[in-house]
Amino acid sequence: MQISTVNQQFAMDVAAGLSASPKSLPAKYFYDKRGDYLFQQIMELEEYYPTRCEYEIFDTYKHRFLELFQHSDRPFQLLEFGAGDGYKTKVLLDAFTAQKANFQYIPIDISNNVLQILAADFKKRYPDLNIAPFNGDYFKALEQLSENTAYRKVVVFMGSNIGNFTRIEAVQFLRQIYQRLAKDDLLLIGIDLKKYPQRILDAYNDKKGITRDFNYNLLLRINKELGGNFKLENFLHSPTYNPQTGDAKSYLVATKDHEVYIEALEQTFHFEAWEAVYTEISKKYSISGVENLAKKSGFEVVNHFFDQKKYFVDSIWRKA
Ligand SMILES: C[S@@+](CC[C@H](N)C(=O)[O-])C[C@H]1O[C@@H](n2cnc3c(N)ncnc32)[C@H](O)[C@@H]1O
Incomplete structure (x- = not known):
């Protein structure tokens, strides 16, 4: 064959x-074409709470995020690892583009299929957006971070993608990000939190x-x-x-x-x-576990942002 x-x-x-x-x-x-489609269906499931929680956080704090990303006159570069179809990213970009923020967006994904869908959707939705998609594995994409540019780098790792690593792997990966960033660069990381065990089990065992x-x-x-x-x-x-x-x-x-x-x-x-x-x-963390993850990988926690139920956290970390 x-x-x-x-x-x-x-x-x-x-x-x-x-x-x-x-x-x-x-x-x-x-994540091939069918896998991308099935994951989009998962995000809409009643049992799959992470997407709704993170959407709520973004919608509540999108302007606060922009203030943090824009803290000087420098333009910033949003590098999103494992961007998928960008469903939740649109909440942020709607707000950022409406405020005419000066930034470049680099969605990174191993699935070329989903990246093409995202790129076509975003080009239509944001005709003036400076977008440069990158197709490849996280580890290949890390090289993008080493590029010395005029931009302040803001790495986005949402959807609790970090939970797809064991804790040891997560620390190793986050350290690699840390080492490639410059002082004051940021990481926005979405992490699913520990909660009712049955609620978690149901999220991975939907009725459909x-x-x-x-x-x-x-x-x-x-x-x-x-x-x-x-x-x-x-x-x-x-x-x-x-x-x-x-x-x-x-x-x-x-x-x-x-x-x-x-x-x-x-x-x-x-x-x-x-x-x-x-x-x-799909590892779940406690808040002390999240803080420990930041500390072990070298970052300083700037702020935690929660949904109302405290099921999920989007945390902003800084390279001090
Ligand atoms: C669980 S989905 C989450 C998508 C999006 N971040 C969200 O929160 O809805 C994970 C995404 O990461 C991508 N992905 C998974 N493993 C990857 C890897 N090793 N390198 C690059 N992308 C990866 C998948 O193709 C998929 O689009």
């Missing part, structure tokens, strides 16, 4: 994850089964792009939440002993009955 250069990395990561014990698949591969389909999409993508023969009926979507660590984790659990062949890898993988494949972490 012929596979593209892009898919070679996908093939290598799938081979490594399914050969490991316990098995895993990297969550960043959720969209989150299940989002997880299944990893298997469908392997079938389509790497010639796999996964059968969805042989796997259950199984989310868990540990209220002590804040780890909400998703698994695909094999319901019977069976084998899967992946043509591009010329390899067969054995799944024992009830063996779990780990797909994603």
Whole structure:
């Protein structure tokens, strides 16, 4: 089977994850065209509270954010990591453009599909916006931060994307951002907070089964792009939440002993009955945990902004 250069990395990561014990698949591969669409559906689910909470925070504090971003005459550069379709970003940009703020917007995403959708939408909505989309992995995008420009950099990492890292990985990633920023540059980070455990579990186990389909999409993508023969009926979507660590984790659990062949890898993988494949972490933090994360990665907390229920926090950190 012929596979593209892009898919070679996908093939290598799938081979490594399914050969490991316990098995895993990297969550960043959720996002192809269908995955992007399913995530947009997830954001509208009744159970999926993070989007509504962060939207409320942005709508309440958008002018305060602009004051903080604009603290001198220098223009600022908004670099948004994992921008998705920019649904919530529009709340900020509506306010910033209405006030004729001087800034450049750089949306960064691994999914070229979603980035194209965002770019087309934003160019229509904001004809005068200075926008420079970047398609690639977070780590590739970090290089953008090293560029010395006239702009004050404001890194935006919303939607609790940071929760998709373990705490150790989160500190390592945030340190890399910190090291590439200059004094007084900012980070706006959206983090999902610890709350009623059942509320969290429900958010990853919606009644319509969209989150299940989002997880299944990893298997469908392997079938389509790497010639796999996964059968969805042989796997259950199984989310868990540990209220002590804040780890909400998703698994695909094999319901019977069976084998899967992946043509591009010329390899067969054995799944024992009830063996779990780990797909994603969506880690929840306490406020002291958020402050600790800032401190450990070198940042100084400027301010926390909460929704009314205190389910979510958007926190602004500064490189001192
Ligand atoms: C959970 S969605 C959140 C989208 C948006 N930030 C929001 O709050 O609605 C995560 C986004 O990050 C992108 N993404 C995930 N892993 C990534 C990675 N390693 N590098 C770059 N983008 C990534 C996905 O393609 C997706 O659009």
